[in-house]
Amino acid sequence: MKLALIRRQFSATGGAELYLQRLLVALRAANHELHLFAESWNATPDGVHLHRIPVNATRALRPLRFAEGVQKELSQHTFDCVFSLERTLKQDVYRAGDGLHRVWLQRRKQFAPFWKKPFVAGGAFHRNMVELEGRTLDPENTRHIIVNSEMVRGEVMEHFDFPAHRIHLVRNGIDPERFHQGNRKTVRAQFGIHEDEFVMLFVGSGWERKGLKFFLEAYRKVAAENVRAMVVGKGKRPSLVPDGAIFTGPMENVEDAYAAADILVFLPIYEPCSNVVAEALAADLPVITTQYNGAAELIRENKTGSIILDPSDTETVVHAIERWHAKRGQNETTPDIELSLERNVSETVEILNMAIADKTR
Numbered sequence: 100m101k102l103a104l105i106r107r108q109f110s111a112t113g114g115a116e117l118y119l120q121r122l123l124v125a126l127r128a129a130n131h132e133l134h135l136f137a138e139s140w141n142a143t144p145d146g147v148h149l150h151r152i153p154v155n156a157t158r159a160l161r162p163l164r165f166a167e168g169v170q171k172e173l174s175q176h177t178f179d180c181v182f183s184l185e186r187t188l189k190q191d192v193y194r195a196g197d198g199l200h201r202v203w204l205q206r207r208k209q210f211a212p213f214w215k216k217p218f219v220a221g222g223a224f225h226r227n228m229v230e231l232e233g234r235t236l237d238p239e240n241t242r243h244i245i246v247n248s249e250m251v252r253g254e255v256m257e258h259f260d261f262p263a264h265r266i267h268l269v270r271n272g273i274d275p276e277r278f279h280q281g282n283r284k285t286v287r288a289q290f291g292i293h294e295d296e297f298v299m300l301f302v303g304s305g306w307e308r309k310g311l312k313f314f315l316e317a318y319r320k321v322a323a324e325n326v327r328a329m330v331v332g333k334g335k336r337p338s339l340v341p342d343g344a345i346f347t348g349p350m351e352n353v354e355d356a357y358a359a360a361d362i363l364v365f366l367p368i369y370e371p372c373s374n375v376v377a378e379a380l381a382a383d384l385p386v387i388t389t390q391y392n393g394a395a396e397l398i399r400e401n402k403t404g405s406i407i408l409d410p411s412d413t414e415t416v417v418h419a420i421e422r423w424h425a426k427r428g429q430n431e432t433t434p435d436i437e438l439s440l441e442r443n444v445s446e447t448v449e450i451l452n453m454a455i456a457d458k459t460r
Contacts, residue, residue: 100455101132103173105183105190107152107165108139118196118271118443119184123147125444134178136169159223162186163231180455186228186235191454193235194245194269194447198371198393199254200228203308206369206391210411236261243454245269245447247372248393267450270397271372272443275435278381281358290345292359296325297424300360300384302353302375304333309373310366310389310410315341317364317416323424331356357382362423366410367392377438380404385430387419397438402431 106119126133127146134148143149152168154161166187173181173189183190186200208219234240236259244266246252252266284294292298299318303309311330318328319341328344331353336346350356357363363379363386376394379386386404388395398404405419423430436442 100179103134103178103181105136107185180451186231192243193241200232202254203369210368247271250393251371269446272440273377275381278354278378281354283358286355286359296327298327298360299362299364300329302331306334313366313410316413320417323421380433383432385423
């Protein structure tokens with residue numbers, strides 16, 4: 100089949116871009132004709148036709164202008180299926196991997212300092228994004244939606260009159276074997292961590308959304324002995340960092356960070372379905388995360404981790420950390436098949452085939 104796939108930009112660490120790269124490789128191996136529509140993209144896989152969509156606009160207008168440029172280019176071709184990973188104007192399948200922008204704005208306002216609340220969601224960029232999202236999630240413009248968590252499915256159904264039977268859950272996939280291979284002793288030695296120290300790990304960039312301030316506040320108040328904090332990712336280092344906290348910056352071999360840690364503590368205010376939870380579970384770490392993270396659905400409460408209702412409830416977070424510290428190494432494991440890349444790709448292809456069948460009826 101002849102497929103159009105849409106993603107605006109490539110980022111070496113972006114979850115959606117890495118997902119799309121894996122999907123392209125799998126579809127190419129099945130001998131499908133693939134066309135990728137993007138503003139910028141590096142290292143396009145062999146056998147994929149790249150359609151560059153140049154955009155010359157302000158930040159506020161850039162997403163809309165890209166969507167318009169894609170629509171113009173698509174009109175000059177015929178495809179069996181158009182699959183978008185962006186908020187665009189007309190597609191057979193849309194993957195809502197970034198969640199809902201309007202919900203993200205609600206969460207930002209909910210957790211912003213009181214003086215900042217009136218300014219959250221202001222400006223043309225956010226207005227345009229919400230409007231574009233509304234056009235994307237109009238059932239006249241999109242035939243099928245892929246969500247990566249039940250949380251996002253519920254958000255779509257709450258905010259849009261979209262038919263429930265056309266919303267499909269396909270959970271993110273990772274390579275579980277990779278996260279069994281980290282080097283605990285080497286990384287601990289590199290950062291001066293003693294073997295008897297209990298390491299709580301944070302992984303991610305975009306620290307406001309992913310709750311770094313809640314992580315550090317909980318670390319300040321943990322009463323258990325020999326606890327250290329490790330932060331892996333890119334961001335502006337906070338001015339006040341608790342003693343014993345390690346900021347590594349981005350790590351190419353992030354599996355080593357999981358190996359060095361004893362628990363992942365990840366407290367986002369909004370995450371459609373963070374891969375770091377699946378990665379930590381694959382590395383046999385317990386996970387503490389929030390109800391605002393779709394990946395919390397992977398956790399079995401008190402067996403593989405803990406789910407926090409409010410990331411700013413530091414006392415509850417601290418109690419959860421101390422419980423897992425007390426039973427260090429006693430968490431249950433998660434079967435690899437639930438997290439595999441192969442399952443993710445096969446389920447996605449199944450929905451693309453469903454969309455093609457719809458068009459031929």
